[in-house]
Amino acid sequence: MKSVELFAGAGGLGIGLHQAGFSPLNVIEWDRYCCDTLRENLARRVKSLKDWGEITEGDVRIVDFKRYEGKVQLISGGPPCQPFSLGGKHQAYDDTRDMFPQAIRAVRDAKPKAFIFENVKGLTRATFRNYFEYVRLQLEHPTVTAKDQEDWMSHLARLERHHTSGARPDLHYRVVTRLLNAADYGVPQRRERVIFVGIRDDLNTEWSFPKPTHSIDALLWDQTRGDYWDRHRVAKRDRGLNSRFLVRARNLEEKPSEESWRTVRDAIEGLPDAEKNPSAAKQFLNHRQQPGARSYPGHTGSPLDEAAKTLKAGVHGVPGGENMLFRPDGTVRYFTVRESARLQTFPDDFLFHGSWSETMRQLGNAVPVMLARKVGESVAEQLRRAA
Structure with missing residues (x-):
């Protein structure tokens, strides 16, 4: 058509x-x-x-x-x-x-x-x-x-x-x-x-x-009674829910019929860490680490084991806004363009044209x-x- x-x-x-x-x-x-x-x-x-x-x-x-x-x-x-x-x-x-x-x-x-x-x-x-x-x-x-x-x-x-x-x-x-x-x-x-x-x-x-087709309750079920952590090979010391979800998870009486909300960890699975292994990251389009990420009031990044916060177009303070990953150890880094494209479900063979801030603007508006x-x-x- x-x-x-x-x-x-x-x-x-x-x-x-x-x-x-x-x-x-x-x-x-x-x-x-x-x-x-x-x-x-x-x-x-x-x-x-x-x-x-x-x-x-x-x-x-x-x-x-x-x-x-x-x-x-x-x-x-x-x-x-x-x-x-x-x-x-x-x-x-x-x-x-x-x-x-x-x-x-x-x-x-x-x-x-x-x-x-x-x-x-x-x-x-x-x-x-x-x-x-x-x-x-x-x-x-x-x-x-x-x-x-x-x-x-x-x-x-x-x-x-x-x-x-x-x-x-x-x-x-x-x-x-x-x-x-x-x-x-x-x-x-x-x-x-x-x-x-x-x-x-x-x-x-x-x-x-x-x-x-997906729900947060299904994700909470998977993270408390399913195989989410084992599937991702997460060490026991790094497992756990944000405190704001604990009561909701405990009140689930039966497994939801929907699929789990997909998390940041789900989205970026298979991508090498562009900060720690830049040579391997070069095998993926637009996968380069941008330095300088920092938290500030209202912009604290997306936890690895939750669905990401809304990507922004870069007009909210620091370029890239809160388009950051919040690591389990409390540190933050910017998402790469490829990681952001994964969060927006663009295919991996799709190449974004322009600087990091420009491509993040394109993704934030998509x-x-x-x-x-x-x-x-x-x-x-x-x-x-x-x-």
Whole structure:
């Protein structure tokens, strides 16, 4: 099935959707470093970008999406999230970086069978609730556009009236949204993203978000009554749970049905220590130790035997933010780019272009590949049934 990817970044969402069965005709991204990463991997013919079409480096606002009408089944992307980030200035609808209007225009002009858009958890903040609803209604009714000089609240009221009128002869999508934790879908990282999925109203199909496949309770069970420590050959002196999980683990009466949350140790298994053995680390792409890691208030690193904290894009103080490993002995070090890519479930043959801080920015802004794949597979299955 063919697609168009907007705001592609380093390709996390696109790679996951490609693994789910979608092949992008066009991948659009304005950031040249991200485009360099994508182009370099295309030139290297990595499997994860097989059958990808052109890479368009530039402003999405000048792209003609009408030429894709009838040619693509999916529009996907992650509209820039800075307006809604918990770490940003929270300008939301007054922020010129808000690219949701362009995502909606792409849907309106290309008329795909479905779309998948993602954004940060901050979009669900109470202060943004009205704008969240505004975005959702525009995605449901993309042809009900704002009039000249009409402010967004007036447009929202008109969309609400249209939505409740019962008359929907124009282009219409059934839209569902959910806040998903990537760790619940096998990603070794606690990363929450808001996902918008829309399926065109004329398709005879039903859809819901896939059920979580992994849980923290399953991990706690594995670490207290299973073979987690033996499997990883961890010495008994280094075994144990963080105190905040002890009561929860003791209260588990039966083994959970889900798989265990994956930990940092799970993710980086098989990678040589780039600090202690740099020559062996050279066998892996982007696996070089960056010096200078230190803890400071609010940024203490990710414990080895837990799902990682959310990787950040490097705008939170020290470059790389809290993208550090917290060792059992209490020391910290930065994750290498390859380790961070593992935490984001990028394949090992995917090469990131740029300096350490630049590549960490690309990774910190990315959608975990495995999360995108799980959602994409569910959408692809429904589209095949509706064909």
